[in-house]
Amino acid sequence: MESLEMFCQKRGCLYGFIVLLIFTLSFTWYSIEVPPWHPTFLSSCKMEIPNKASLLHDLKEVKLQRMLYEKPNAVKPPRTDVLMMTPWFAPIVWNSTYDINILNAQFHQRGVRIGLTVFAIKKYVVFIKTFIETAEKFFMVGHKVNYYIFTDRVEEVRQHNFTLSEGRQLVILGVPAYKRWQEVSMRRMEMIHNQTYERFANEIDYLVCVDVDMRFSDDVGVEILSDLFGTFHPSYYGAPRTHYTYERRPESAACIPEDEGDFYYAGGFFGGNVVEVFKLTHFCHNAMLSDTAKNIEARWHDESYLNNYFVYHKPTKILSPEYLWDNNFAVPEILKRRRFVAVPKNHNEIRN
């Protein structure tokens, strides 16, 4: 039989342990402002957990596919003549830095849908035929694509009756024609913004927003897609900050001080997922309105606001000038492909 003394000793240990446990638990509870099992904590973790059946289905699919390609080499970069990564770890897309087959497999697996927005207002409708025809050849071939053509000449665009490959659709959106070309260009931000929740959120995953006075002349594929992306302007990718044609007047909402800024981005090619494009166009349009109220027109219109936005909201990917080129420029050694090039235009003739 256990002596009374031993029984008391054991019970003492047990009580001691329980007291310690309660103390530790309550300390943990109070030291975490919102405990992990609290709904507020769960909703603050932004990652959405997909449904279990679809996760398991995806896993099965990955196993079925063989992945055959030359393995990357950790000590031999594919390019040493250009910057391939920004200091905030956004890749810069140059030829031969990626394997399109790997990327295509990834984006097909996700069934990604891509929207391409383009504006053909007033005389700029002349560009739409070449634009769509070359896009059919080179833009996101094999993926689901929606073209969104914003125009004041709906009938004229419709009459082209473009034949599109499978999985591709064309949507014509009637919009007003502003008088000055600068305003037409700037108002694109507002019009894209207006369609994000109305339409884009339901129809696509990524948006690509470009100029219409352009032609595709080589592949532009899913390598460009990321949450938020911009493109080096072909005139300034190698230039020092002082040469960038940023808006410099402090009273403008587009102002970038002399000692800030990374690159000079082109107004004619940007994009991202629907939410990021919503935020970007919201900023650019409202900054433009606030400048207009002060009688200020930013130096390079929408491009100036875009550049300002990218200083403070860094793009997660940047496209090299391969994606926006002008054949009036001499072709530098680093430029291996010209994928999207300006169609020559008579500025005075087309803008008036």
Ligand SMILES: CC(=O)N[C@H]1[C@@H](OP(=O)(O)OP(=O)(O)OC[C@H]2O[C@@H](n3ccc(=O)[nH]c3=O)[C@H](O)[C@@H]2O)O[C@H](CO)[C@H](O)[C@@H]1O
């Ligand atoms: C390649 C590139 O980076 N281009 C940018 C550049 O000049 P650009 O000289 O290339 O501007 P632009 O004349 O092409 O105008 C921009 C776009 O607005 C549309 N448009 C314009 C006028 C008009 O009457 N009808 C019409 O539809 C059309 O889609 C055109 O492509 O600077 C502009 C602002 O000054 C914009 O930021 C452009 O995106």
Ligand SMILES: [Mn+2]
């Ligand atoms: Mn243009």
